[in-house]
Amino acid sequence: MLARMASMVIAAALLVSGCTSSGDGAIQRKGPASTTSSLPDSDQDQDSSDGEGGSTSSPTDGPLDGLGSPTSVGDPVTPGAGAEGIDVLSYDLDLNVADPQGPISATVLITVKAEQELAALNLDLHGLTVESATIDDLPVDVSRDGDELSLKPKSPIPQDTEFVAAISYSGDPNPVEDPSAPGVIGWLDRESGSFVAAEPIGTKAFLPSNDHPSDKALFSFTITAPENLTAIANGVLAEKLTENGMTSWRYTQSDPMATYLIQIAVGDYDLIEATGPRGMQIRHAVVRNLSEEQRTLLDQTAAQIEFFETLFGPYPLDTYGLLVADSSPEFALETQTLTLMPASWLRGNTDEFSRVAAHELAHQWYGDSITPSSWSDIWLNESFATYAEWLWADHAGIQPLEDSIEEGKQVAEEGRGIYGPIDDPRPTEIFSINVYYGGGYVLHALRLEIGDEQFFELLRRWAADNAGDNVSTEDFEALAAEITGSDLTDFFETWLRSDSLPALPNK
Ligand SMILES: [Zn+2]
Known part of the structure; x- marks a missing residue:
């Protein structure tokens, strides 16, 4: 999922707010935005903390x-x-x-x-x-x-x-x-x-x-x-x-x-067919009143698939395309092989659309083909799709990677105090900005820690070895250790779970 947050606004919001877990101002992000991408006020935060203890969120797992x-x-x-x-x-x-x-x-x-x-x-x-x-x-x-x-x-x-x-x-x-x-x-x-x-x-x-x-x-x-x-x-x-x-x-x-x-x-949807890398079928469904110019935005799908295949390995599913619907402008969703995309986002900033489209496409590898078995591991979806979005934005000349990293850092510095650990966010904060940008920043740190060759081997093996299956953070840590031959326990402990943000590895 991507609750769209105009990236420049994210940085500005965090800088201006100086918000911490005891901050007192709820900030509504601009652009297509949502309440979940707002920093919580102190009351909400207090409620979340209570919930974390389990008393207010215990599962109803008794017999019926x-x-x-x-x-x-x-x-x-x-x-x-x-x-x-x-x-x-x-x-x-x-x-x-x-x-x-x-x-x-x-x-x-x-x-x-x-x-x-x-x-x-x-x-x-x-x-x-x-x-x-x-x-x-x-x-x-x-x-x-x-x-x-x-x-x-x-x-x-x-x-x-x-x-x-x-x-x-x-x-x-x-x-x-x-x-x-x-x-x-x-x-x-x-x-x-x-x-x-x-x-x-x-x-x-x-x-x-x-x-x-x-x-x-x-x-x-x-x-x-x-x-x-x-x-x-x-x-x-x-x-x-x-x-x-x-x-x-x-x-x-x-x-x-x-x-x-x-x-x-x-x-009232029109079907649009196209061909992707290796002859794979692409099919979109779009609201009939989408203009010809807006429809041409869909042409970049093949290039996005091709780009991600070079990084993540072969596209893992039967087909792909967008369902461009009059859905609410709050979010896009990576519904498997057929991403839900609000039509309003094809009528706005084309760079933003391109980023969101890349994000949802990346989920087909990370989230759809391989899926966390518990919601608290949602960073395995969103941090990966966010990092993929940053890589696409850099490749497509939309935004240099270093600028995205800087935004991720600003979110990560504040986010863990507000929303909880990246791999175990508070139950109502699984789609918080920290799981997206903060987690994207963690993946960049991992890339610096283990180097490009092993980092992208890890991403490819992660997708290929687990295709069709459920996964956990533990599985990811184990594969990272296997590929690098190093004990990364301290790295993951610090980057995913500690209260304070370490400096990026200097390698
Ligand atoms: Zn997402």
């Missing part, structure tokens, strides 16, 4: 109705989200959207492996009406408790068995509010069409799911919509059939995906 099946993975950033004890292997969603501004109706087949004996299958679902549900074609008891959906079969599901839950549901999706997100999330619609923006916990607004990044799964989507509209989703178009005025679009993907990275859009 005494059934003995977990209802949460226990991630303190997203209490209640996901469920332990299950491994979703695939979601096959059949979705009807007669009107992008209206209700949806759907049937999803969820193939699950039971990692423990399950009295019930517990999923996340926000609003909507469950019309019927089965497990392996047999009826189940359906119960709802807040955003928990529980499907209880007649007898427990034995450990290590695979089963298929079929759930039919419908209704008007209600957005989800989450304290860490820069706006409402979930299934969103505008006059030009619908789209989704789900990070971190918005997927439950339109899909019963194990809505936590630790459970990546395969996805396929069949979206049926009026034939005059376009439907697009993650992955490649496998089939398109029109019958009685309705078109069904089937999208498949060969790589696993975290639930928060889903994109499904239906509306």
Whole structure:
């Protein structure tokens, strides 16, 4: 995700504010900005500190109705989200959207492996009406408790068995509010069409799911919509059939995906196809009123992929493109293979657009193909995408790297006191500027510490060795130690977790 912060304004805001953890002025950044990119006032900070102790953010991981099946993975950033004890292997969603501004109706087949004996299958679902549900074609008891959906079969599901839950549901999706997100999330619609923006916990607004990044799964989507509209989703178009005025679009993907990275859009969108490096398919979907001049901004996608391939290794997914929608101007989101980009950002500063596009593209390596298993490790997404953005800005002549490093340093100096350690930010601050700019600065320090050759080998191996998997900060530290043959414990301890910022390595 990128809550856009005009880079010059970041530096100015920090310089002017002299803000510390006890600072008393909330600063709203300019440019497309968000409340999460504001420095908190002292009250908010105090609340966050309390939360860090765990008492106000303890996960609701107790059994549901005494059934003995977990209802949460226990991630303190997203209490209640996901469920332990299950491994979703695939979601096959059949979705009807007669009107992008209206209700949806759907049937999803969820193939699950039971990692423990399950009295019930517990999923996340926000609003909507469950019309019927089965497990392996047999009826189940359906119960709802807040955003928990529980499907209880007649007898427990034995450990290590695979089963298929079929759930039919419908209704008007209600957005989800989450304290860490820069706006409402979930299934969103505008006059030009619908789209989704789900990070971190918005997927439950339109899909019963194990809505936590630790459970990546395969996805396929069949979206049926009026034939005059376009439907697009993650992955490649496998089939398109029109019958009685309705078109069904089937999208498949060969790589696993975290639930928060889903994109499904239906509306007045034009599809634009292009070819990327090595003949890879690029496809964008854009609101129909985007001008020809604005559409030409998308031409740089191939050059960006090519640039990042030289640094990070081959593009890791089936396809890529942007969904340029009338989404809220607060943020762009790296939805897998199909980044959500606000149309307003193609109508503004073209350099800023180029930077954001690079940032979201870099996430396809760092965040999408490889995904942190806990939200507190979000720096593995955002710091990497920020550093990639700096490298692109330097390469494209938008901003010299040393200027970006200087901005990162200013954020890093203040940020750790305000938002918490880079690899363990306070639960409501996972998208704070410190995770972006402060973490980008940490990666630059690592580059100086181990040298260009090993640094970029590390980035390539990190992407290649873990493609399709979940990762942790520990994994990254271990790979760095393996590649360099040195003990980097002190480096990571100091740069990620200490209260004060060390000087850049002088090597
Ligand atoms: Zn991002």
